[in-house]
Amino acid sequence: MDNNFSSADIEFQQEVRAFFKSAYTTDLQAKVESGVDHKSIAIEWQNKLNDQGWFAVDWPVEVGGTGWTPLQKFIFETERCEAGAPDVVPFGVKMVAPVIFTFGNDEQKKRFLPRILTSQDWWCQGYSEPGAGSDLAALQTKAIKDGDDYLVTGAKIWTTYAQSADWIFCLVRTGTFEKRQQGISFLLIDMKSEGIQVNPIHSIDNHHSLNEVVFDNVRVPQENLIGVENQGWTYAKALLAHERTGIAGVADCRRWLREITELAQQQTNYKGMLIDDPQFQTRLSDIEIELLALEYLELRVLAKLSSGETPGPESSLLKIKGTEIQQSLQELRMQTIGAYSGSLHLDDFESDLHRRGSNSRRAYMYGRAATIYGGSNEVQRNVIAKAVLGL
Amino acid sequence: MDNNFSSADIEFQQEVRAFFKSAYTTDLQAKVESGVDHKSIAIEWQNKLNDQGWFAVDWPVEVGGTGWTPLQKFIFETERCEAGAPDVVPFGVKMVAPVIFTFGNDEQKKRFLPRILTSQDWWCQGYSEPGAGSDLAALQTKAIKDGDDYLVTGAKIWTTYAQSADWIFCLVRTGTFEKRQQGISFLLIDMKSEGIQVNPIHSIDNHHSLNEVVFDNVRVPQENLIGVENQGWTYAKALLAHERTGIAGVADCRRWLREITELAQQQTNYKGMLIDDPQFQTRLSDIEIELLALEYLELRVLAKLSSGETPGPESSLLKIKGTEIQQSLQELRMQTIGAYSGSLHLDDFESDLHRRGSNSRRAYMYGRAATIYGGSNEVQRNVIAKAVLGL
Amino acid sequence: MNFEYSEEQVALKESIARWAQDNYSFDQRRVGAVSDNGFSKDHYNTFAELGWLSVPFSEENGGYGGSVVDIAAVMEEFGKALVVEPVFPNLILFGGLLERSNNEAIKAELIPQVIDGSLMGAVAMYEPQARFDASNIATTAAESDGGYSVSGHKSVVLGGAHAKKIIVVARTSGAQTDEDGLSLFLVEADASGVEVNAYPLMDGQQVADMHFNNAPAQLISELGNATLPIKEVLTIAHVALAAEAVGLMEVLNRTTVEYTKTRKQFGVTISSFQALQHRMVDTFMSYEQSKSLLIGTLVELTDERTTPQRASKMVNALRTLVAKNGKHIGDEAIQLHGGMGITDEMNIGHYHKRMMMINLMFGNGDFFQHQFNQVAYAS
């Protein structure tokens, strides 16, 4: 039992750390924190990563990826968070690309992967449908063959950044079978196609990132079908497993915890500092102690992955516990800042507490989604009950 | 909106208070706290109450009860707890008697009620069965007519004080109907009957109050049937409603809270007193604040009862919240006492912390049953979901 | 012993509920909420016409002479309707301090204007360095030309964006965190030396941070002796906010239960899932707890036998519980609405944001629990 990295991994860690230090410039940092023109800033950052060859973290080397081990990915992700650098926008590089390089044909790989690597194509995800929620297999968007094309009709919802996406990858119904999971196909659709309408969904964080995407007889060439017709569910499931890695968000949580501690060192409370208030300390350590446990839960899963094992049931807990801890920290950050966390002002208005307060509010409000998307925590508990407890 | 008693009620309150002060002597108190020979002490106390005419609190005047209003009962109960005086043993006076005086015939009333009033007969309850738990209607103990008698065969479980009871009131199956609740009869059985075996169940508080009662062709005269055959479920349900009054245990909780506060004023912690430890204060006020809310929840229900209204859904919450708060206090009392709460010594061994610790342990362990019996809190939540939320 | 609102109070509540039903749908409300003021002046004028703005004022000042129970009745109803008009800052804070002023001329002039809806006021009390401590006042007042001038920095002034007159809490003696030595001054919002930096809060209300730089001010309390009126007003303010929160809770729970009865997943309504049923029983319990403690606080505050210590215990208990249960109910409402819960188009997000804002106003749950602990256990 030990917590040691190999010397190669230590070297790798130092290399990554040095990279973030030089690449994530104060200029870029200021842009990211301003929160304006998200897309161009993201592209600037992603191109820096790609120039280094570190953008496609999950891809094999032969298609332009890093080919990293699970531990290397973990080190990279940890260092990124420590540096405060933003995550990549996942829909292209992390979500559709693995499906393309695993299940797509050579032409599709050639056509799509390079443009994902250079962030030329911006992707969004068309899985959920109005009324279906966590019950993905209930999807009703239909794709009907029409000559060499499909005609797609239906609606997708919760589509992040659809308003600025070039492509959408969709699960669509191409057949009717007894088992609902059958008859689903995986289709890539050009967002410029005629018949697509993007309706913004304003969310409770007072921002707009979500959308409904409505398809009205949208013509999609059959060459955009991934793999075999009616087998899309299988591909999507494989992708969902991909999604789970890093979902615990430990490194992010650690950053928030540090921020809360710093804030509490600046806030007065009962004539002392907030950080010295035992009641506050207890709120903080309630979370920090759970976070310490989560860190080692994640490391245990990672160690199993690294030694080629399939992680056991404990990996299923990472999402539930991770999102619960994230939400606790988001709330405590608001409580730490106090009344200013109700401010809608994003910039340094009057004092930096407005910006920090507003950021904390946004994170809290939008953070409510973390226990809902990607299979709500209720669905996760159902899954664990069945798989883990043998119920 | 006001919290005022009428002058008559204030007078009554003073009368009750004075009674407990004089009747609950230090001698009796010492006996009660010693915990030995429970039955004779209980009878001594119950006879004192009966001499005053205040034993059969829930009975109408015409059968020897107090005929008190709901508010008077509440005042009596509150003053009893404030005085630290023990509750009566409920199985006779509070549980079977209301069924007898409501649904029994005149002969049964004459035969049983006076002996309950004088505590000559000691009763126990035969509802639950092994394997049935909160699903009362699943009962399988059979009563088969045989001449003028029933022959009863089956088993009852969780029967408190069966080992010292003269009578048991039972729900038995006398018929088979589509609806399981039909075909159940309410039978009074002499514990001295041939074919009854009482098997002790030792509980996790290291004591013996629970039993299994096994019936092997026990002969019960039909004159011991309450009301009409196969209608017993209706009577039992009416009794269960009776049972719910006072189940919140507010006055008991208030007493525990005071004891915890006193204990914390004696315990050192981090070079100060435990009561001054902010973390401890927060644990305590977490509970005290919920208790304040529960007090007014109970008063709201009581005010409705007093004005002749049927209390709404909020009354169903009293059991859940009351038992949860009781358990929280039982736990905090152990935590307050510390390691001594693990002691099995009941007497003042070495220091009174042994006795107090051991009492706190017993209360905690046996207190786990509070969320299980009388319809587990899970079943209560099912009931509320259906009735209150319209689900 | 009676824990129901009186007939008059029920009638008052019903008149608010009826008005809201007819005039204050989610979309109608929104018109005001997204306007520059953050509320509709027309609605506010209607409140005046219907007499609601007179509730907290004594009869000798032309008001309805309402008790704290009347105020709670109104605020609970406003909570249910998610009323965004600035009743709280105008009536409870500004009006509350006016009502307790020793300056009879000012009272005679201004209170009628508050009651008829023509005057918008604000109280500038809390300061950026003070967190939730209402006694931590660095703002000072100096005598000047026979009057006073105030200087200091005030944060998150409710109603501050649209107030014409501002009551400023300033220190006239003692150290910065002394409980005593505070005075109340009336300042015109457009006076020289007054800088009002307005901004919206998450619940839509427009507030302001304020800087006073030798702003001309009129003393409207005893000099150095404003602690009592401030405490009295804060007590009523705490109860008013709690009552509003109880109203919010009721709607959040009802809306969520209704949603789960219509929303289908895996072929059945999600209300059929036992795990969700039990969670909704728990939110129902949180509501009933909060409502019960609100009622308990109301009856004790209006009972002359209640000691100040007991009153403080009840008020702090109430706000502690409302903070905890409000978060519980609001978070569960969003979670059980699933994706819909995080959209701006459902009302529950708006209710929850108002709840969160209430639970940051003049203290958060931990603050109130700390206050409770001080009163209940300090040796």
Add this chain to the structure above:
Amino acid sequence: MNFEYSEEQVALKESIARWAQDNYSFDQRRVGAVSDNGFSKDHYNTFAELGWLSVPFSEENGGYGGSVVDIAAVMEEFGKALVVEPVFPNLILFGGLLERSNNEAIKAELIPQVIDGSLMGAVAMYEPQARFDASNIATTAAESDGGYSVSGHKSVVLGGAHAKKIIVVARTSGAQTDEDGLSLFLVEADASGVEVNAYPLMDGQQVADMHFNNAPAQLISELGNATLPIKEVLTIAHVALAAEAVGLMEVLNRTTVEYTKTRKQFGVTISSFQALQHRMVDTFMSYEQSKSLLIGTLVELTDERTTPQRASKMVNALRTLVAKNGKHIGDEAIQLHGGMGITDEMNIGHYHKRMMMINLMFGNGDFFQHQFNQVAYAS
């Protein structure tokens, strides 16, 4: 990076598990548990024969040279089997302080007797006035006849009922709550001036309150300088108890899941109720959390890069979490067993009682969290 027990450790655990399976059923265990000692000397001798009692001792003292990870491996397994024999007081406490004694003669004499199971010892450390503060020591030692004599009052001495030799922590300098100024003395249980008042705890172990009245004693540490060995032993003791608790949790959860799969109510097994399923997922999560933090603490304690501050943070975090999750798991186990859960005949009540006792030993959850807060946040 590797978070599994080593092959040797797995073999050790398996040997304990096999022995327990064959020799330590609920009824077999009970025989010892209800005896006067509260345990079976036969079983204890078997532990010695199988070498398990040598694990924590260094090789130069005739032991196995086990690390804290080895100790945790053993204790986790003993937890699973609910072993009532006094391994913890004898090996971890008494043996731990012996191992760290500067009195080589005593070590050479006594450690082999601990390892072969012939010597039962105890450590008399905590005092009635001290609550969980191991530095709050009023017991004193005086020089007498070239040796020492100790006087004082010790509470809840684990293993105290059957100990032949007792290590007494006494103050030889400083004020009563000073961290320094403590010394260790060896006292014979049957010596003059020693009063041992034995009693059982809820988990069945026989402990004692002890009074020393000028009892003859032998110094076995540096004079006034025992703080370090005490701290080291307590660190290992905390981890050992946490490991045992993790073992208890595993069995409590497994037993409960199995029970709900067989227990029928309303015509179906209660494991089919979604509300219960979700609660069992939560108890499973509590277990995995605790296990993960135990592993994390073990790897950090055995890593030379770990600072004392970090080690203290991890140990206090571990015991805080184990206290919280242990209660969660134990209470749910009883609740989900329904009426059966409160009977003495089911093993879960016994597991829960041991869990509760662990979580009162040398601190409760609040105490450890306070310690954590001091290390993590004190400015």
